[in-house]
Structures are given as C-alpha cells and as structure tokens.
Amino acid sequence: MALYLIDLPFAKIGLDVAKRDSEAKVVLIQDGVYLDPTGIENVYAVKEDVDKRGVAAKLGNAKIIDYDDLVNLIVENKVVNFA
Amino acid sequence: MANINFLLTEGPFQTEKWSTAAKLGAAALKKGHAVTFFCYLDGVYNGLSTQEFADWEKVPGDYFKELVDNGAEIVCCGICVNARGQQSGKFFYEGIKVGGIPDWAAFVGGADKVVTL
C-alpha cells in the first residue's frame, strides 16, 4: 500500500497518479491542505497545517492526523513523495 | 522499529519544510524509530548554531540540535555547505556532520522509508 504525500505545487499530477492506485492513501501536507479532498478515498490532512490555515471545515472527508499518526502511516506504507 | 530517512532541500525562515521535517523526525524518534537526515541545497542552513531571530523563542537550528541530541544522524552536503560560504560547516551544532551524496545513498540503502521535503 502506498502513501502519497501531496503538497500544493505537485498536487495535480500527484493526485492523478494516486487515483490510478486502488490502494492509495493520500496525505495533504503543508499548503496541500488547501486542496479539496472531495472524491479522494482514504484521504488525510496534517492537523498542524490545517489548524494554522483555518481550513478544517473545508476538509469534510479527510481524516485529520497529527505528526505521530503520520509517522505511523509512513512506517506502514510505501512512501511516494509529491511534496 | 523502522529506519526513516529525510531528504531536506530547503532552508529555514523561508518555507515551512524545515518545520515539517523536524517535527516528523522528532515524532519518529519518540516512537523509537531510527532517523537520518540528509540536508541538500539550502537544507544545509538548518543546522547552523548561529541563527538569530528575536521573534521566535526557538530558532530552527535548535530543533535540529535536539534531533541530534535525541539520536538522529544528520549529514549535510559538503559541496552545498561550501557553496553557501559555510566553511566546511564550522558554524554547525556539534554532531551535525558534513558529508557527500554517497552518505545519503548509504542512508537510503539502510532506510525502510524515505521522505523528501
């Protein structure tokens, strides 16, 4: 299973590649939390980045995770960097 | 326990990558994972002990010193260090090393996961 770390500059291609992976987990990180997660399955957003930007309400289906959770996801999955 | 390598290519005081990397690294160390950093390009500014910024209680360098104190291995690209006038890393916190990309290749070889920021 692959974990896609997605920041805003590489979001378009990163999300498009993740879409082709049926087991993808997507983590919106840094400015990536400005993205609209609608339609992305298994999507997460980094709490510190979300809180700073005040976008929690716009991240409906995304699970909000802290750095501890993200470390667990990194350890448990193959990491694909688009950040 | 896993071994996680971070490739950090941006410096402090400009983008937040240093903060994401430092905080993820700290969280990983706390969980008992092995953590290595390779600082490349402007990433080599992160380990300087000479940073000053009165607005912040802690400057980025302090976070990287803590990482080393807590067991992380940090190597900075020597070519990048000298290109940026850092004179073989003489302003780095103790324990932050200067090396080359082959050191990074070895980190990657030993790592279970690699995160680039």
Next chain:
Amino acid sequence: MFMFLRAPFGSIYYTEGLRAVVGMMSGLDEHKVTCVYAGDGAYYSLKGSDKSESAGYVKTISDISETHYYVEKESMAERGIAEADVDEMFEVISRDELAKLIAENDVIFDF
C-alpha cells in the same frame, strides 16, 4: 526513482537533482536509478533547453549504468510540448506508465 517535477531553470533542482543521481548510483549500494520528468519538469525535455550544466552528470550516469530518462506525455500535452519537440535522450511515457514505475520502484524522490 527520481521524479523531476520543478520547472528548469527557475530553480537549480533540474541539475542538482542529476548530481544527486550520480551520488546515489556511486555509493556502495550501487542503487539503480530511473529518471522521470513530469509536471513542469517536462519542460527540460525540450530540444532547445540548455543542458550544458548537467551534461557532465548525464555522461557520468551513463558510464555507471544504463539509465532511462522518461518524460510524461500528459504533462507534455498540458504544456503544449509535442513529441517532435523532445530531445532524443528522453523516452515518452504515459501517466499510466508513470504510475506503474512508481509502483515498481522502491524509493520515489521528487526534485
């Protein structure tokens, strides 16, 4: 696998990324590397773009081991790059093939 995603020449990643490839292949572990140019990185595939800065790295890389340089078709199309515009060192692949390469390679770096 090294993905080159940033536009040359506004930042130095296009050539420092290739220096990193050389170092990655030169280490004791003798890592095998694949290079993919996608997103704004696809601009580097243009025939006319100045490759002099990185020519030495490309030469060293090919001396160490046969290495593929792929450029991604969808990124090209989004940027108006035709196959005829692409330098012969690159092979054109689709986004599906990029996804496959990502699945096949152990470590995925973005530069």
